[in-house]
Amino acid sequence: MHTFAYARPTTLAEAVALLDAHGSDARLLAGGTDLVIRLRDGSARPAMVIDVKRVAELRPAIREDSGRITISATTVMTDVVADERMRRHFPALVEAAAVVGSVQIRNRATLAGNVCNASPAADTAPPLLVYGATIVAKGAGGTRRIPLDEFFVRSGVTTLGPGELVTAIELPVPRRRMGATHVRRTRRRGHDLASVTLCCAVDEAGVTRLAYGSVGPRPLLRIDESGVLADPFAPADARTAVLEQMLADASPSPRSMRAGPAYRLAMLRVLGTRALATAIERLGEGE
Amino acid sequence: MTDTIATQPIEVTVNGRQRLLDVAVHHTLLDVLRDDLALTGTKECCLVGECGACTVIVDGRSVDSCLVLAVEADGAEITTVEGLAVDGTLSALQQAFLDTGAVQCGFCIPGQLLSGTALLAESPHPTVAEIHEGLAGNLCRCGGYQQITEAVLAAAESADRAAAGAADR
Numbered sequence: 001m002h003t004f005a006y007a008r009p010t011t012l013a014e015a016v017a018l019l020d021a022h023g024s025d026a027r028l029l030a031g032g033t034d035l036v037i038r039l040r041d042g043s044a045r046p047a048m049v050i051d052v053k054r055v056a057e058l059r060p061a062i063r064e065d066s067g068r069i070t071i072s073a074t075t076v077m078t079d080v081v082a083d084e085r086m087r088r089h090f091p092a093l094v095e096a097a098a099v100v101g102s103v104q105i106r107n108r109a110t111l112a113g114n115v116c117n118a119s120p121a122a123d124t125a126p127p128l129l130v131y132g133a134t135i136v137a138k139g140a141g142g143t144r145r146i147p148l149d150e151f152f153v154r155s156g157v158t159t160l161g162p163g164e165l166v167t168a169i170e171l172p173v174p175r176r177r178m179g180a181t182h183v184r185r186t187r188r189r190g191h192d193l194a195s196v197t198l199c200c201a202v203d204e205a206g207v208t209r210l211a212y213g214s215v216g217p218r219p220l221l222r223i224d225e226s227g228v229l230a231d232p233f234a235p236a237d238a239r240t241a242v243l244e245q246m247l248a249d250a251s252p253s254p255r256s257m258r259a260g261p262a263y264r265l266a267m268l269r270v271l272g273t274r275a276l277a278t279a280i281e282r283l284g285e286g287e
Numbered sequence: 288m289t290d291t292i293a294t295q296p297i298e299v300t301v302n303g304r305q306r307l308l309d310v311a312v313h314h315t316l317l318d319v320l321r322d323d324l325a326l327t328g329t330k331e332c333c334l335v336g337e338c339g340a341c342t343v344i345v346d347g348r349s350v351d352s353c354l355v356l357a358v359e360a361d362g363a364e365i366t367t368v369e370g371l372a373v374d375g376t377l378s379a380l381q382q383a384f385l386d387t388g389a390v391q392c393g394f395c396i397p398g399q400l401l402s403g404t405a406l407l408a409e410s411p412h413p414t415v416a417e418i419h420e421g422l423a424g425n426l427c428r429c430g431g432y433q434q435i436t437e438a439v440l441a442a443a444e445s446a447d448r449a450a451a452g453a454a455d456r
Contacts, residue, residue: 003293006312006358029356036315036354037335049312051359078348102424103402105336107348108355191337191423 001040005048012057012138012167015050020140020163022048028165029053030074031108033101034117058167062086069171070136077106077114077124089173092180092199093127099184100124102191112166115151118158120218125152126199126211127182129221131171139164154217176203179283183275185267187258195259196267200275202283206230210243210272215250215264222246232280243272297361301326302370310357317341317352320367328368328397339425342398343367349405351424368397371404379449380404380442389438391429398425403439412443 009015019026027046029035030053038044052058053074061072062083069085080086080097087094100106100114100123114124115135125148133148140163148169151158160166180201186192197219198212206227213219228234228242250268252261259267296309301324310319320326320343329352332340336351343352344366371378377385380403390396399422406413406421413421418439427435 001313001315003311003313005293006295006356008358029359032356032359033336033351033354036356039313040334049356051356053359101336102339103405103421104339104342104349104351104424105354107350 002042002045004039004046006051007048008051008054010054010056012055015052015055015058015165016138016140016163018048018050019165022050023162026050028116030110030113031076033105033109034113052165064173067173067175069173071111071169071171073112073165073167073169074110075112077101077109077111078103080111081106090127090131090171090180092182092201093124093131093171096123096127096182096184096197096199099182099191105191112169115148115169116158116160116166118152118154118156118218120155120216121194121197121214122219123182123184123194123197123213125213125219126197126221127180128169128171129211129219130180130199130201130209131174134170135160135166136168136170137161137164138167143167145170149221152218174203176205176207177283177286178203179279179281179286181275181278181282183271183278185259185271193258196264196271198268198271198275200272200279202230202276202279204283208276208279210246210276212247212250212268212272214258215252215268217251217253220249222249229276230280230283232277243269243276247272295358295361297358299360299362300364302366308357312356312358314357315353316343316345316350316355316357316360316365319357320352320365326367326369330394330397332394337424337426338395339398339402339422340395342401342425344401344405347405347408349402349424366401366404368400371400378404378442379445380407380438383438383441383445384435387434387438387441389431389434391427391431395425395427395429399427399435403435403442406439407443407446411446413439415440 025047029051058073060075063070077097114122135146135151137144182199184194185196194214201209208224208229211221252264320329330340332338334353336354341352345363402422402425418436
């Protein structure tokens, strides 16, 4: 591993100042499950690594206030999975967080890191999109709230500005009753990256939210407000047409090694159909 | 206080013993355990967090020590395979690994033991499915998964028997 300077700020102001001073020569370190691999293989060669785990304002925490859950930037997957409020309000996100890597990875990997890494295959991205997550970013210029759908650009690229760091992820507690699920396709059981990762939620007003990843440069969110998808008794061809429209922008890369484009597109439809059925079933169970 | 130098002093408790170390900031916890502390029970293998051979317990949670910089562990309490036996007596899980024949070539075993120890601490009566999930981050090239699962189940039972024995007395 090449050498670098290591800084361990204890306040958010200090972290922002360091990031501002070092610019693109600096990389932020939270869980390290992606960054340490890249430091070792040389694909990231920062002069400065800023470890944000001792920043007082970013300590692992899941807070609930005025209809909103706020997950701090250093909160790891294990804590997301274990949190009762998360399990109650965002079960599909908990399902996704529970399949990220192995126990050892989930004990280190942060939810915010999974988002900032902007992998198209990030398992937590589809449920975060479905649940309407907002990214809270802080920079020298102040605090910015970015809807997650406006955060992802393409693999490894987000709309986070230079000198900005993510401090938290906010999730509105759903006001309507909802049935939701996260599903994925992998090459093997056990831990593996997703060839297709997808989340579907149906609410009591008949709105269906579908988000999917690993089938294009960034995860996508599509919403059906017509009520057709949410209605299991609607004509099958009408439902298929709406679903096809929602999946139309999937564009898997032919260069990816995990699965070919044709397979991914076929599995996207299988998973989409299954997840929709499960979401409707779960909405019914909640009545 | 922000340090920007290439080495940094850290204070860690490893297997109950306090250590003051001056570590290179680009060295992983795995490097420091093996090279600075000569605790070579923790194995280096894939270096990308897939195989689990380097698993250690940091502040009660199992981690891949190849993905943790040593400086990140400053202030932490660390358990490696060398810390499982007490005064020369194997832990119940270590004994169960021997009894069930779970130890074949042995390379993955330190990691398996640490993941198993963390799992049993969290969930003293794991189901087979929980054991499979709990140890999914530890690969065994000998294919000893069946015996490893049996060993974790056996260790959970032996802990129960020990607790019942203590209650009887």
